[in-house]
Protein backbone atom coordinates (compact mmCIF):
# COMPACT_ATOMS: atom_id res chain seq x y z
CA UNK A 1 0.00 0.00 0.00
CA UNK A 2 1.38 3.43 -0.87
CA UNK A 3 2.11 5.90 1.94
CA UNK A 4 0.09 8.43 0.06
CA UNK A 5 -1.97 8.45 -3.09
CA UNK A 6 -3.35 11.20 -5.25
CA UNK A 7 -6.20 10.21 -7.51
CA UNK A 8 -7.62 12.27 -10.33
CA UNK A 9 -6.52 15.51 -8.72
CA UNK A 10 -7.60 18.71 -10.43
CA UNK A 11 -6.92 22.25 -9.21
CA UNK A 12 -8.32 25.35 -10.86
CA UNK A 13 -7.41 28.98 -10.28
CA UNK A 14 -10.46 30.68 -11.74
CA UNK A 15 -10.70 29.29 -15.25
CA UNK A 16 -7.03 28.23 -15.34
CA UNK A 17 -6.49 24.51 -14.77
CA UNK A 18 -3.15 24.34 -12.88
CA UNK A 19 -3.32 20.58 -12.14
CA UNK A 20 -5.29 18.49 -14.60
CA UNK A 21 -6.53 15.04 -13.56
CA UNK A 22 -3.27 13.84 -11.97
CA UNK A 23 -2.91 10.47 -10.23
CA UNK A 24 0.31 9.65 -8.38
CA UNK A 25 1.24 7.16 -5.67
CA UNK A 26 4.02 7.78 -3.18
CA UNK A 27 5.16 4.35 -1.95
CA UNK A 28 6.20 3.89 1.65
CA UNK A 29 9.79 4.79 2.42
CA UNK A 30 10.44 6.03 -1.06
CA UNK A 31 11.38 9.34 -2.57
CA UNK A 32 9.21 10.39 -5.48
CA UNK A 33 10.74 13.21 -7.51
CA UNK A 34 8.35 15.58 -9.25
CA UNK A 35 10.06 17.47 -12.04
CA UNK A 36 8.86 20.00 -14.58
CA UNK A 37 9.37 23.50 -15.82
CA UNK A 38 8.28 26.59 -13.92
CA UNK A 39 4.50 26.91 -14.08
CA UNK A 40 3.89 23.21 -14.78
CA UNK A 41 1.83 22.88 -11.59
CA UNK A 42 4.28 21.19 -9.19
CA UNK A 43 3.75 23.54 -6.27
CA UNK A 44 0.02 23.54 -6.80
CA UNK A 45 -0.03 19.74 -6.67
CA UNK A 46 1.98 19.86 -3.41
CA UNK A 47 -0.33 22.45 -1.91
CA UNK A 48 -3.37 20.35 -2.79
CA UNK A 49 -1.69 17.30 -1.22
CA UNK A 50 -1.24 19.10 2.09
CA UNK A 51 -4.69 20.70 1.92
CA UNK A 52 -3.64 24.28 1.18
CA UNK A 53 -5.68 24.71 -2.01
CA UNK A 54 -9.16 23.47 -2.90
CA UNK A 55 -9.24 20.62 -5.39
CA UNK A 56 -11.32 17.85 -6.84
CA UNK A 57 -10.18 14.23 -6.73
CA UNK A 58 -8.91 12.37 -3.70
CA UNK A 59 -5.79 12.43 -1.56
CA UNK A 60 -5.16 9.60 0.90
CA UNK A 61 -2.42 9.04 3.46
CA UNK A 62 -1.57 12.71 3.89
CA UNK A 63 -2.76 13.09 7.47
CA UNK A 64 0.80 13.10 8.85
CA UNK A 65 2.38 15.33 6.24
CA UNK A 66 4.81 18.22 6.65
CA UNK A 67 6.05 20.59 3.98
CA UNK A 68 9.37 22.39 3.51
CA UNK A 69 9.67 25.29 1.07
CA UNK A 70 12.31 26.85 -1.14
CA UNK A 71 13.14 29.82 1.01
CA UNK A 72 13.96 28.98 4.62
CA UNK A 73 14.36 32.69 5.34
CA UNK A 74 10.69 33.18 4.61
CA UNK A 75 9.53 30.11 6.53
CA UNK A 76 11.50 30.87 9.73
CA UNK A 77 10.47 33.78 11.92
CA UNK A 78 13.54 36.08 12.08
CA UNK A 79 12.62 37.15 15.62
CA UNK A 80 12.59 33.60 16.97
CA UNK A 81 15.64 31.58 17.93
CA UNK A 82 16.28 28.36 16.08
CA UNK A 83 15.29 26.43 19.19
CA UNK A 84 11.99 28.29 19.55
CA UNK A 85 11.19 27.75 15.86
CA UNK A 86 11.87 24.04 16.05
CA UNK A 87 9.98 23.71 19.34
CA UNK A 88 6.89 25.50 18.05
CA UNK A 89 5.21 22.48 16.49
CA UNK A 90 6.05 20.07 19.32
CA UNK A 91 3.26 18.81 21.50
CA UNK A 92 5.44 18.26 24.53
CA UNK A 93 5.58 19.64 28.06
CA UNK A 94 7.92 22.63 28.26
CA UNK A 95 10.51 20.70 30.27
CA UNK A 96 10.90 18.06 27.57
CA UNK A 97 11.24 20.47 24.67
CA UNK A 98 14.93 21.37 24.87
CA UNK A 99 15.99 17.73 24.68
CA UNK A 100 13.68 17.13 21.72
CA UNK A 101 14.97 20.23 19.92
CA UNK A 102 18.53 18.99 20.45
CA UNK A 103 17.56 15.56 19.08
CA UNK A 104 15.94 17.13 16.01
CA UNK A 105 18.91 19.42 15.33
CA UNK A 106 21.27 16.46 15.63
CA UNK A 107 19.08 14.50 13.22
CA UNK A 108 19.65 17.14 10.53
CA UNK A 109 23.39 17.26 11.30
CA UNK A 110 23.35 20.59 13.11
CA UNK A 111 25.13 21.37 16.37
CA UNK A 112 22.41 21.49 19.08
CA UNK A 113 24.17 24.61 20.41
CA UNK A 114 22.70 26.47 17.44
CA UNK A 115 19.32 26.40 19.25
CA UNK A 116 20.19 29.80 20.72
CA UNK A 117 21.01 31.38 17.35
CA UNK A 118 18.79 33.47 15.09
CA UNK A 119 18.16 32.63 11.41
CA UNK A 120 20.24 35.62 10.24
CA UNK A 121 23.30 34.15 11.96
CA UNK A 122 23.10 30.95 9.89
CA UNK A 123 24.09 30.07 6.35
CA UNK A 124 21.43 29.22 3.76
CA UNK A 125 22.18 25.51 4.10
CA UNK A 126 21.94 25.65 7.89
CA UNK A 127 18.64 27.51 7.69
CA UNK A 128 17.23 24.86 5.40
CA UNK A 129 18.32 22.18 7.90
CA UNK A 130 16.50 24.10 10.64
CA UNK A 131 13.37 24.18 8.45
CA UNK A 132 13.72 20.41 8.05
CA UNK A 133 14.19 19.88 11.81
CA UNK A 134 11.06 21.94 12.42
CA UNK A 135 9.11 19.87 9.88
CA UNK A 136 10.28 16.62 11.48
CA UNK A 137 9.08 17.68 14.95
CA UNK A 138 5.51 16.41 14.53
CA UNK A 139 6.94 13.07 13.28
CA UNK A 140 5.44 13.11 9.78
CA UNK A 141 5.18 9.97 7.71
CA UNK A 142 5.28 12.03 4.51
CA UNK A 143 7.51 15.00 3.79
CA UNK A 144 6.85 17.33 0.87
CA UNK A 145 10.01 19.19 -0.14
CA UNK A 146 9.29 21.97 -2.65
CA UNK A 147 12.45 23.28 -4.36
CA UNK A 148 14.34 23.05 -1.07
CA UNK A 149 17.79 23.24 -2.67
CA UNK A 150 16.98 25.82 -5.36
CA UNK A 151 18.01 28.84 -3.30
CA UNK A 152 21.21 27.20 -2.01
CA UNK A 153 24.75 27.39 -3.34
CA UNK A 154 25.59 24.39 -5.46
CA UNK A 155 28.32 23.54 -2.94
CA UNK A 156 25.77 22.87 -0.18
CA UNK A 157 22.96 21.44 -2.30
CA UNK A 158 24.48 17.96 -2.28
CA UNK A 159 24.70 17.85 1.51
CA UNK A 160 20.99 18.68 1.80
CA UNK A 161 20.15 16.00 -0.79
CA UNK A 162 22.21 13.46 1.12
CA UNK A 163 20.38 14.48 4.28
CA UNK A 164 17.00 13.80 2.62
CA UNK A 165 18.23 10.34 1.64
CA UNK A 166 19.51 9.57 5.11
CA UNK A 167 16.28 10.80 6.75
CA UNK A 168 14.31 8.47 4.51
CA UNK A 169 16.59 5.63 5.56
CA UNK A 170 16.70 6.40 9.29
CA UNK A 171 13.11 7.52 9.84
CA UNK A 172 11.36 5.49 7.15
CA UNK A 173 9.96 8.70 5.69
CA UNK A 174 8.20 8.92 2.36
CA UNK A 175 9.12 12.03 0.43
CA UNK A 176 7.60 13.98 -2.43
CA UNK A 177 10.63 15.87 -3.70
CA UNK A 178 9.85 18.71 -6.09
CA UNK A 179 12.40 20.43 -8.30
CA UNK A 180 12.65 21.98 -11.74
CA UNK A 181 16.18 20.52 -11.88
CA UNK A 182 16.29 17.01 -13.27
CA UNK A 183 19.89 16.47 -12.12
CA UNK A 184 18.82 17.15 -8.53
CA UNK A 185 15.75 14.92 -8.81
CA UNK A 186 17.69 12.09 -10.39
CA UNK A 187 20.23 12.16 -7.58
CA UNK A 188 17.69 11.90 -4.80
CA UNK A 189 14.61 10.08 -6.15
CA UNK A 190 13.65 6.42 -6.53
CA UNK A 191 10.72 7.26 -8.77
CA UNK A 192 10.42 10.26 -11.07
CA UNK A 193 7.18 11.88 -12.21
CA UNK A 194 7.43 14.39 -15.03
CA UNK A 195 4.86 17.17 -15.13
CA UNK A 196 4.00 19.52 -17.96
CA UNK A 197 1.21 22.08 -18.20
CA UNK A 198 -0.68 20.55 -15.28
CA UNK A 199 -0.50 16.96 -16.48
CA UNK A 200 1.79 14.03 -15.72
CA UNK A 201 3.77 13.19 -18.83
CA UNK A 202 5.32 10.01 -17.44
CA UNK A 203 6.13 8.26 -14.17
CA UNK A 204 8.67 5.51 -13.60
CA UNK A 205 11.79 4.31 -11.81
CA UNK A 206 14.40 7.09 -11.75
CA UNK A 207 16.88 4.96 -13.64
CA UNK A 208 14.45 4.28 -16.47
CA UNK A 209 13.16 7.84 -16.74
CA UNK A 210 16.68 9.23 -16.95
CA UNK A 211 18.12 6.62 -19.31
CA UNK A 212 15.16 5.46 -21.41
CA UNK A 213 12.37 8.03 -21.19
CA UNK A 214 9.25 7.35 -23.22
CA UNK A 215 8.04 10.91 -23.61
CA UNK A 216 9.76 13.32 -25.99
CA UNK A 217 9.25 16.03 -23.36
CA UNK A 218 11.31 14.07 -20.81
CA UNK A 219 14.01 13.58 -23.42
CA UNK A 220 14.07 17.36 -23.98
CA UNK A 221 14.39 17.95 -20.22
CA UNK A 222 17.28 15.47 -20.11
CA UNK A 223 18.97 17.12 -23.06
CA UNK A 224 18.81 20.41 -21.20
CA UNK A 225 20.93 18.81 -18.42
CA UNK A 226 23.97 17.53 -20.32
CA UNK A 227 26.03 17.09 -17.15
CA UNK A 228 23.55 15.05 -15.14
CA UNK A 229 26.00 12.22 -14.47
CA UNK A 230 28.94 14.41 -13.61
CA UNK A 231 26.94 16.65 -11.29
CA UNK A 232 25.48 13.71 -9.42
CA UNK A 233 28.94 12.24 -8.96
CA UNK A 234 30.22 15.54 -7.61
CA UNK A 235 27.63 15.40 -4.82
CA UNK A 236 28.56 12.00 -3.52
Ligand SMILES: Nc1ncnc2c1ncn2[C@@H]1O[C@H](COP(=O)(O)OP(=O)(O)OP(=O)(O)O)[C@@H](O)[C@H]1O
Nearest residue numbers: 013016018036037038039040041042043044045180
Ligand atom coordinates in the same frame (compact mmCIF):
# COMPACT_ATOMS: atom_id res chain seq x y z
N1 LIG B 1 -2.58 31.60 -6.50
C1 LIG B 1 -2.64 31.48 -7.84
N2 LIG B 1 -3.60 32.11 -8.54
C2 LIG B 1 -3.68 32.00 -9.86
N3 LIG B 1 -2.85 31.26 -10.62
C3 LIG B 1 -1.86 30.61 -9.98
C4 LIG B 1 -1.70 30.68 -8.56
N4 LIG B 1 -0.63 29.93 -8.20
C5 LIG B 1 -0.14 29.40 -9.36
N5 LIG B 1 -0.88 29.80 -10.42
C6 LIG B 1 -0.67 29.39 -11.82
O1 LIG B 1 -0.82 27.98 -11.87
C7 LIG B 1 0.16 27.40 -12.73
C8 LIG B 1 1.00 26.39 -11.96
O2 LIG B 1 1.79 27.09 -10.99
P1 LIG B 1 2.73 26.33 -9.94
O3 LIG B 1 3.32 27.37 -9.04
O4 LIG B 1 1.99 25.22 -9.34
O5 LIG B 1 3.84 25.75 -10.91
P2 LIG B 1 5.28 25.20 -10.55
O6 LIG B 1 5.53 24.09 -11.49
O7 LIG B 1 5.36 24.92 -9.10
O8 LIG B 1 6.20 26.42 -10.94
P3 LIG B 1 7.24 27.22 -10.04
O9 LIG B 1 8.40 26.30 -9.85
O10 LIG B 1 7.57 28.42 -10.86
O11 LIG B 1 6.51 27.54 -8.76
C9 LIG B 1 0.94 28.55 -13.32
O12 LIG B 1 0.36 28.88 -14.56
C10 LIG B 1 0.73 29.67 -12.32
O13 LIG B 1 0.81 30.92 -12.95
